Amino acid sequence: MRILVYGAGVLGSYLAHVLVRGGNNVTMLARGSRLDELQKNGNVIRHYFQFRSTVDQVNVISELQPKDIYDLIFVVMKYPDFQSVLPALAANHSSHILLVGNNASPLEMRDYLLASSPLKKHVAFGFQVSAGWRETGRMFCVRGPQVQMTLGGLGEDLRWRTVIDQAFVNTKYKLVYQQNMDEWLKSHFMMVLPLNFIAPAYNGDLRKAAKDNKLLHQVIAAVDEGNQVLEKLGYTVTPASQIKLARKQRKMFYLLLKFMLSTPVGKILLGDKAVSADEISALYQAFNDLKSSANITTPNWDILGNYSPSSQR
Incomplete structure (x- = not known):
């Protein structure tokens, strides 16, 4: 398959690696120093837990032209950056688009693409479970097997999932389909956003944060408040275990948090650079909009919001 990975950060680079190893003809869209790196050295990834590095040669472009046709386009980027690429995606003559990443407004993005494109678009949304960071010339990818x-x-x-399945047919990559990704994505950031207030509360020192029992209980309570906002608005929190963990299994949640914050993995997943400040700010604003619509109080979110970048403007 002819595939474009639009976005060459940590997640997009790993996705491109998987797709290349699956036998696809992969192009990556990148700019600036990342474009230079890919053209000079290829897609270099250090697989953190696997203690190995890989290099994949990919086609590289810096702009998506209307007549650049791909069987499938993956758009892998931060939530605040999606909006700026929608016009180019709408103008492009490829039919199948999958937007991957945190997203508080997938309905609006889908509707824009459908209304603004000169041909019929098939649009889906996804979230890839991996993490990492960038160093000069290569990406460090943190993932499971x-x-x-x-x-x-x-x-x-x-109905067009067979197009996506075909891209991964020769890979060790798991696809889990949900019928309503709007509910899944909103549920997801109701869980992860409170967790990402922990590091800023202690200027990135997670070991100190792990000793603040009050803060950890506020985070757990905030997750439950976020679930209540969604429930009040008629959304089904997905997965259902998220409600159970924050509402009925708080002691387990608390112990998991303390353990995670005390390990190197916790620093990668919950460190002050795990989610960018602009993405935290955008998601926090999306939460405030939902909260306003639900018209319920969220005292623990309000406290944690003092550590949000948006509160410092």
Whole structure:
């Protein structure tokens, strides 16, 4: 398959690696120093837990032209950056687009692409479970033995999923389909955003944060408040275990948090650079909009919001 990975950060680079190893003809869209790196050295990834590095040669472009046709386009980037690339995606004549990453407004993005494109578009949304960071010339990827992507449409069956399945047919990569990714994505950031207030509360010192029992209980309570906002607005929190963990298994949640914050993995997943400040700010604003619509109080979110970049403006 002819595939474009639009976005060459940590997640996009790993996805491109998987797709190349699966036998696809992969192009990456990159700019600046990352474009130079890919053209000079290829897609270099250090697989952190696997103690190995890989190099994949990929096609590289810096702009998406309307007549650049791909069987499938993966758009892998931070939530605040999606908006700026929608016009180029709408103008492009490729039919199948999968937007991957945190996303508080997938319905609006889908509707824009459908309304603004000169041809019929098939649009889906996904979230890839991996992490990492960038160093000059290569990406460090933190993942398990099999990376998973949760993906799907927005309340409808994804009738064109065979196109996506074909891209991964020769890979060790797990696809988990959800019927309503709008609910899944909103549920996801209700869980992860409170966790990402922990590091800023202690200027990145997670070991100190792990000793602040009050803060950890506020985080757990905030997750439950976020779930309540979604429930009040008629969303189904997905997965359902998220409600159970924050509402009925708080002691387990608390112990998991303390353990995670005390390990190197916790620094990677919950460190002050795990999620960018602009993405935290954008997701926090999205939460405030939902909270306003639900018209309920969220005292623990309000406290944690003091550590949000948006509160420092």
